[in-house]
Amino acid sequence: MRWLLDRGATAALWGARHPGQLQPIDEVFGWSLDAGAKLEIDRIVSETIIDPIGPEFMAPPPRARAEALEAAQ
Helix, strand or coil: HHHHHHHHCCCCCCCCCCCHHHHHHHCCCCCCCCHHHHHHHHHHHHHHCCCCCHHHHHCCCHHHHHHHHHHHH
């Protein structure tokens, strides 16, 4: 989460499934990663994520495709 905010994101989804998972959120604020940590995280991400999912993942499927999926079920 800190890495995303340090990269300039104005919002980041925490992905909590229950309220208890939000308890550490305060620990994200009041500090930043140093340049070396950012570079290392960037390196790990570029080596690990070879086929990133874009924002289209969040969009609903086109109506025709959704209807075809429903008909197949």
